Amino acid sequence: MRFQDLILRLERFWAERGCLVGQPYNSEVGAGTFNPHTFLRAIGPEPWNVAYVEPSRRPTDGRYGDNPNRLQQFHQYQVILKPSPIDIQELYLDSLRALGTDPLQHDVRFVEDDWESPTLGAWGLGWQVWLDGLEISQFTYFQQCGGIDCKPISGELTYGLERICMYLQDVDHVMDLEYAEGIRYGDVFQRAEREWSTYNFESASVDLQRDLFDRYETEALRLVGAAAKKGKGGKLTWDVEDPTKRLVLPAYDCVIKCSHYFNVLDARGAISVTERQRYIGRVRHIARAVAEGWYAQREALGFPLLRNGEGTHG
């Protein structure tokens, strides 16, 4: 199965099961979770079912295109089912069958995995799914997002597309994957891996990344109307009281930017152990402000997707 056929099959599979076919976000994200389709929609009572590809950037994982398994940008296929249906595991296994992988012929296991994103103030419990010893997906029940308890709970399925495809095509090096007829993965991304690895590890301007981080942090707080410091009891204090007057979505883009610049600085070796925790705390603070801003705004709007009753699509 070619790389693009894998994507197409998953798109069709989840569209047929009532998911909105979403699109990647147009900013640098570390995972599909950062896409507003997941991070914001997992918050609050509104139902939401979506599936999309997410090109995900992990600057520290870059290996100049040399390593058979590691990339600074790889592709996730992300599915959010909210509330998580009781047959979510069976749905997931059916998706493997749709890819031509019969679980009975393989060893498919759900191996404990606690997921946490300290920068997003989000965590969940679930599994890594193993196919013959290979981790092919992460399967998470979101418990908290942006510091807010989730209710209902979103089930998040994240497929590692390159890994799954390498398994299906039986190739040992990611660059050897057949992406489309006559086009290898390496034809598309080899040069990008080399350039971005060089940029992330050697060339990115540390001063610029630090400056951008600071400025986007300030911008996020300004847009969402929150104060930089927490008030008594760790509560957020708001400069803009009316939730509908806050620019939550542009503020969230700033969170994504800050998270990305932090990752580049990290890859660049520019962050000491003690600085690290502070940077993470700063991103978490603005992520939390955006999460609470989003919730308040949806509430003020009367949680529009609740009006449709149960399933929003499909």
Place this chain on the structure above:
Amino acid sequence: MAELLVEVGVEELPSSFVASGRESLEAAARAMLAAQRLSHDGLEVLGTPRRLALRVRGLPSAQADRRETVTGPPWTAAFRDGEPTKAAVGFARKNGVPVTDLAKVETDKGPYVAAEVHEVGRPTAEVLAAELPAALGRIAFRKAMRWGEGEHAFGRPVQWLVVLLDEEVVPVSFAGLDAGRLTRGHRFLAPSTFVLASAAEYEDRLRDARVVADVAARTALMNERLGVAASALGGTLVDDAHLEAECASMVEEPFVVPGTFDEAFLALPDALVISVMRDHQFYFALRDGEGRLMNRYLNVVNTAEAPALIAKGNDRVLRARLADAQFFVTEDQKQPLEARLPKLDTVTFHSKLGSVGQKVGRVARIAERLAADVGVDADLAGRAARLAKADLETLIVFEFPDLQGLMGRHYALREGLPEELADAIRDHYRPAGGEDDPPDAPLAAVVGLAARADTLVGCFGVGLEPKGSNDPFALRRAALGIVRTLLEGPVDVGLTRLVDLAAAELTDAGHFDDAALEGQRRVLEFVRARLRALFREAHRGDLVDAALAAWWEEGSGDLDGGLSPRDLRARLVALEAFRERPEFDDLATAFKRAFNIAKDAARGAVDPHLLEAGAEADLAEAFTAAGPIIREALDARDYTVAFETVATGLKAPIDRFFDEVFVMVDDPRLRTNRLRLLAAIADTVNAAAHLHLLAPA
């Protein structure tokens, strides 16, 4: 007699949850049955990743009746002039008996009202329906989660619920589900649901559906299949109890699929290859007949319809994992350990105690001086201590923290550093736990002692003492490591010396002020508490305390070598033997008396002219002879001789003295002199052990 089955069907539980879920279910069920007066012939809890089950055999059809005498208000408050008061009426109503049935009982506090309560037991099914939900609610996990609408919490989402009392469904609701008789088999091998006709057929029906529900039976089956697979490959399993428990809790029926990796990876240290396989993939390693690691492994899986396909996939994953490890090792070896030391300066050990690099510097200097004390090459000790933590900055230890020390040794040997230095890098962490031994080599022992002393004295000095169970710097383990190294290891050092050396380095480095130095005494007391607990595991408590008190009094002021743990052990062992002698009890009584009379008396020289002829003069004479022998034996730490001399030289005279001599005479000069004699004897014996702390036999 009825049999109960409760099965909570879940999505795959983490392996540790299978154990904690079973334990808490068992405890909750036992407590509930006892509280509900339901006897039984046996209770067991079963568990797989997909189910926790409770089976109780031999339940009665109903609760036992309750007959009890309940005491109420005082009689005088319950009846006035023969008429029941409000208190009596209320008490009778509460216990469901007529006022006329209230009886009078005599108690320590006077007459009280009593009621004979008789409660008829309810049917078992009714009790279970009412009580099981709360009992199931007490199943505990390290972390619970919610799912779906988020209304319920459990270790993983609950999928089905079976509650059967013999053939009947007990109407129980839990986690949003109503109990029924529908269960499920193995997720892939027997995926359909099926009906259970009775509680009794549970395990057999599950076995048919490819589920071995009992953990012990599943573990046994897994081990049997592992053994068969290992023999087929001509190897034996590398034992790993933790991995065994983990794997048994990850499958419903254990299958074993062997796999292979490239022999070239065997050039990596065995422990690394084993860690890669175990930590990342849960594979069992194999050794051949000569004990060499094989390039084969065994994989416990949940489904094995197509073993070749499964092995192929796993081989590929392991190849990538081992290639990563190889890459890290190759990268690590591009620079020597020494070159990593500056990196340690950038890692904070604690804000008040400086960087890890600074700590390493202190430890090296402590190690040099300790080495000189015990006849180990001081330069080598300093070098070993400086390099001991260098591997913390390597890629491989970052990836496999458990391999700290071990990889440092590997790199040190590759660099051509002396073998004993390399060994010290690995072994200074020992003992790694209660199961592990301290290092055999003096060099490793010295480095380990120095590192732990710095941690302990440093943390106490800046106020980081453990509080309750909160011990983030693992200071209890550090103290126990010091104690066990000094007792079982190759070097004998006094605790005062160790603490003093560490404190001197911390002071020189500017981390300590005068207040911090006060922490040293608390460190010694902390270590003493560990020693006391350790010895009390194997010896009588009063013997430990008697030896410990003397050891502490003699040693805590001696900064050069005081408070050697081995000295304490020598006292204790001699005292224990001494205690077995027939004359011991009389002796202990006599010395207790001497100690009690003399404990507050002023010390001073005995004036021979004031001694009364007879028992007193004889005792003084006996002590003049025995005293120097005892003191000499104490200096030589030969406590057997010391106690022997006390027994043979002093027992008879002191017994006679107490029989014949009255100490507290009116003449102050005579009295003072007698007290001085007794004090001198008591002090001498006390230097060996505080016999007055011994309990009567």
